[in-house]
Each structure stands twice: as C-alpha cells, then as structure tokens.
Amino acid sequence: MALAPSDMFCFSLYSATHAMQQAYRPLLEELGVTYPQYLVLSALWSSDGPLTVGGIGQQVQLDSSTLTPLLKRLEAAELVERSRDPKDERQVRVALTENGSALEAKAAHIPECILEKTGLDIETLQRLRAEVLAVADKLRATGA
Amino acid sequence: MALAPSDMFCFSLYSATHAMQQAYRPLLEELGVTYPQYLVLSALWSSDGPLTVGGIGQQVQLDSSTLTPLLKRLEAAELVERSRDPKDERQVRVALTENGSALEAKAAHIPECILEKTGLDIETLQRLRAEVLAVADKLRATGA
DNA sequence: CAGGATTAAATCGTGCACAAAGGAATATAT
DNA sequence: ATATATTCCTTTGTGCACGATTTAATCCTG
Numbered sequence: 001m002a003l004a005p006s007d008m009f010c011f012s013l014y015s016a017t018h019a020m021q022q023a024y025r026p027l028l029e030e031l032g033v034t035y036p037q038y039l040v041l042s043a044l045w046s047s048d049g050p051l052t053v054g055g056i057g058q059q060v061q062l063d064s065s066t067l068t069p070l071l072k073r074l075e076a077a078e079l080v081e082r083s084r085d086p087k088d089e090r091q092v093r094v095a096l097t098e099n100g101s102a103l104e105a106k107a108a109h110i111p112e113c114i115l116e117k118t119g120l121d122i123e124t125l126q127r128l129r130a131e132v133l134a135v136a137d138k139l140r141a142t143g144a
Numbered sequence: 145m146a147l148a149p150s151d152m153f154c155f156s157l158y159s160a161t162h163a164m165q166q167a168y169r170p171l172l173e174e175l176g177v178t179y180p181q182y183l184v185l186s187a188l189w190s191s192d193g194p195l196t197v198g199g200i201g202q203q204v205q206l207d208s209s210t211l212t213p214l215l216k217r218l219e220a221a222e223l224v225e226r227s228r229d230p231k232d233e234r235q236v237r238v239a240l241t242e243n244g245s246a247l248e249a250k251a252a253h254i255p256e257c258i259l260e261k262t263g264l265d266i267e268t269l270q271r272l273r274a275e276v277l278a279v280a281d282k283l284r285a286t287g288a
Numbered sequence: 289c290a291g292g293a294t295t296a297a298a299t300c301g302t303g304c305a306c307a308a309a310g311g312a313a314t315a316t317a318t
Numbered sequence: 319a320t321a322t323a324t325t326c327c328t329t330t331g332t333g334c335a336c337g338a339t340t341t342a343a344t345c346c347t348g
Contacts, residue, residue, distance in 0.1 A: 001189070001190055002186050002189035002190050002248050002251065002252070003186060003190065003255060004186065004187065004190040004203065005183050005186050005187055005203050005204050006203065006277070007273075008183075008186070008255070008273075009258075009262075009269050009270075009272065009273040009276075010164045010168070010258065011183060011204075012272075012273045012274075012276040012277040012280065013157055013160050013161045013164055013276060014161055014164075014183070015205050015277065015280045016157050016276045016277070016279055016280035016283070017157045017158055017161040018205060018280075018335080018336095019205075019279075019280040019281075019283040019284050020154045020157055020158070020280075020283060021335090021336095022283070022284070022336095023283045023286070024154070025336095034302095034303065034304080035304090036303085036304060036305090037303095037304095039149050039155060039158070042146050042147060042148065042149050042152070043148065043149055045145070045146035046145055046146050046147065046148040052326085052327095053326075053327065054325090054326065054327085059148065059149050059150065060149050060155075061159050061162060061163075062304090062305075062306090063305085063306070063307095064326070064327050064328075065305080065306065065307080065308095065327085065328075065329080065330090066304065066305050066306070067327090068327065068328055068329085069303085069304085069328095069329095070303085070304075073303080088313075088314070088325095088326085089312080089313060089314090089326095090312070090313050090314065090325060090326040090327070091313095091325090091326065091327080092326080092327065092328095104146050107146065108146070111147060111152070114153075114154065117282075117283055117286045118153075118279055118282060118283060119282050119286070120279070120282075125153050126153075128153065128156075128272075128275060128276070128279070129151075129152070129153040129156045130156075131272060132153075132156040132157060132160045132272070132276065133150070133156040133159065133160070135160055135163075135262055135264070135272070136156065136159045136160035136162075136163040136164075137163075138261075138262060138263050138264075139160070139163040139164060139166070139167045139261055139262060140163050140166070142167070142261045142263070162305080162306095165305090165306095166306095169306095178332095178333065178334080179334090180333085180334060180335090181333095196296085196297095197296075197297060197298095198295095198296065198297085206334090206335075206336090207297095207335085207336075207337095208296070208297050208298065209297090209298075209299075209300090209335080209336065209337080209338090210334065210335050210336070211297090212297065212298055212299085213298095213299095213333085213334085214333085214334075217333080232295095232296085232343075232344070233296095233342080233343060233344090234295065234296040234297070234342070234343050234344065235295095235296060235297085235343095236296080236297065236298095
C-alpha cells in the first residue's frame with residue numbers, strides 16, 4: 001500500500017509552504033505585493049545596493065525565467081527600477097525606488113506577526129529553519 | 145535592516161519544497177506525472193475506493209479550482225475516471241483506472257530514492273515531518 | 289411542497305515556477 | 319583578428335495555486 005500524502009515528508013513541506021503563504025497573505029496585501037515578490041524585496045532590502053537578476057536568483061533560488069516577469073511587475077508597481085549595467089550590458093541591475101525602500105518600514109512588523117502565528121518560540125523556529133534548509137541544500141547538492 | 149531570505153523560516157520551507165520537487169522530477173518523469181499529480185494519485189492508492197474531489201482536496205489541501213483541471217489531465221492520461229455520484233449528483237467520484245492502479249507498483253521505489261537523496265535516517269525524517277506538519281496545522285488553525 | 293439557504297464542482301483571471309529555445313554581449317582560443 | 323564558446327537575460331508554453339464567481343443539486347424551514 002502506498003503512503004498517504006500526510007505520511008510523506010515532502011508533503012509536510014508542501015503543505016507547510018502553502019499554509020505559510022496563506023498566513024502571509026493578509027499582511028502582504030497591505031503592501032500590495034505577493035509572497036515571492038516579498039522575498040525579492042527582502043533580498044534588496046538586506047543588500048547594500050542594486051543586485052543583478054542572477055544575484056537575486058541565487059538568494060531566492062529562482063531562475064531568470066521566473067524572475068524577469070516578476071521584476072517587471074515590481075517595476076510596473078514602481079517599487080524597483082531595472083537598467084543594463086554599462087560595464088557589462090548582459091547584466092540587468094535591479095535597484096529599489098524610493099517607494100520600494102520606503103516599503104521596508106511598513107514590512108518591519110511582519111516577521112514578528114508570523115512568529116506569533118506559528119505559536120513557537122524563536123529558538124525552536126531557528127533550529128527548524130536550519131534543519132529544513134540543510135535538507136534543501138543536501139537535495140540540491142545531490143541532484144547537481 | 146530587513147532579514148535576508150536565507151534567515152527566514154518561511155524561506156527554508158519555500159526553498160526545501162522547490163528542491164524536493166526537483167528531486168522528484170526525474171523519478172516522476174518516468175511515470176509521466178507531475179508532483180501534485182503524484183500526491184493525488186498517492187491519496188487514491190492509499191484509499192480503499194474512489195474519492196470525491198473534496199475528499200482529495202482535504203488530503204492534499206487543495207481546493208476544487210486547482211484540482212478540477214489537474215484531475216482532467218489525469219483523466220486525459222487515462223489514469224483516473226470521473227463520474228457523478230448517482231446518490232448525490234453534486235459530487236464527482238474519482239476512481240483509478242487499471243493503468244492508474246498499475247502505476248502504484250512502478251512508483252513503489254520512490255520514497256526510498258528520496259530518503260536516500262536527503263542523506264538522513266528515517267527517524268530524523270519522521271521527526272522533522274511531524275514538526276513541520278505541526279507548524280502547518282497551527283498556521284491553518286490560527287488563520288481560520 | 290415551495291422558496292431560500294447551503295453545498296459541491298467548475299470556470300475565469302492573475303501570478304508563480306520551470307524547461308526549452310533564443311538572442312545579445314562578453315570571454316577565449318586559435 | 320576571427321571564430322567559438324560562455325554568460326546573462328528574455329521569450330514561450332505547460333502546469334500548479336488561489337480568489338471570486340457561477341452553476342447545479344440538495345437541504346431546510348415553514
């Protein structure tokens with residue numbers, strides 16, 4: 001007899017990811033961004049300056065074919081600006097606009113809200129984060 | 145300064161889910177199904193008989209607007225059959241075809257392959273599964 | 289039994305996510 | 319210097335995922 005979804009480790013990740021995005025939804029709606037857009041903005045907020053599409057992709061583990069349309073939507077919302085690097089015109093530099101930078105303050109309370117929704121203490125969450133990230137890294141290393 | 149994606153718990157789930165789907169991809173390609181389709185088939189394989197769309201949705205945590213087109217693709221691949229329940233014609237009963245049932249044997253080795261790719265022992269994986277699923281359940285309970 | 293409320297699926301529109309293919313700029317190797 | 323290869327991003331096509339709406343069948347209350 002095959003395993004039921006609820007008995008699979010992969011499904012626990014799959015299910016928790018969806019539940020997490022639902023938990024973020026009302027908070028992100030106030031900012032007018034989606035969850036993947038929030039991750040991209042977080043990468044830019046925690047960076048010193050502009051990032052390339054590839055640099056963002058490394059941080060959020062998405063490739064350019066996913067990021068290009070997402071970044072165009074962020075550009076249409078006037079949260080980022082895209083421009084070719086004059087030193088190497090293959091690269092597109094993504095920079096926060098004033099609106100995009102200003103949004104960081106409005107997002108500052110989000111991690112606290114999410115922590116509360118999980119009902120866990122921060123040490124447990126950090127341990128789980130490290131364990132889950134280690135599985136992700138191991139899977140990517142094995143596959144590559 | 146905002147948290148970088150790699151420091152967020154949510155991102156570890158997000159990233160691990162994608163890495164997991166990449167790990168499954170070559171295995172599922174041999175069966176000709178996608179990862180969500182595999183979850184739906186697993187629900188049917190571990191069930192005594194046909195399930196309704198809603199019943200499948202409870203197990204995989206997806207609603208009918210996602211499942212209907214997915215099930216139509218499984219039907220087009222002749223892995224499942226859909227029919228209205230004569231007792232209550234609002235409900236659609238989803239049953240495995242012979243091909244669909246036969247696929248269970250060809251999928252039997254997959255959990256073992258995935259376990260190996262994670263590099264973890266089965267006890268650790270089961271503990272993590274339970275912890276992650278508990279977070280998912282808590283998030284859903286808090287939101288509802 | 290009539291009429292409104294409820295439930296189950298399906299439909300529609302938007303936004304990820306990725307493979308495959310393509311094009312432009314740069315790097316390298318003759 | 320010219321050809322070749324590589325890098326970076328974009329485009330295209332398929333398949334989730336979900337909110338909002340619609341349709342059809344059943345249930346409930348009087």
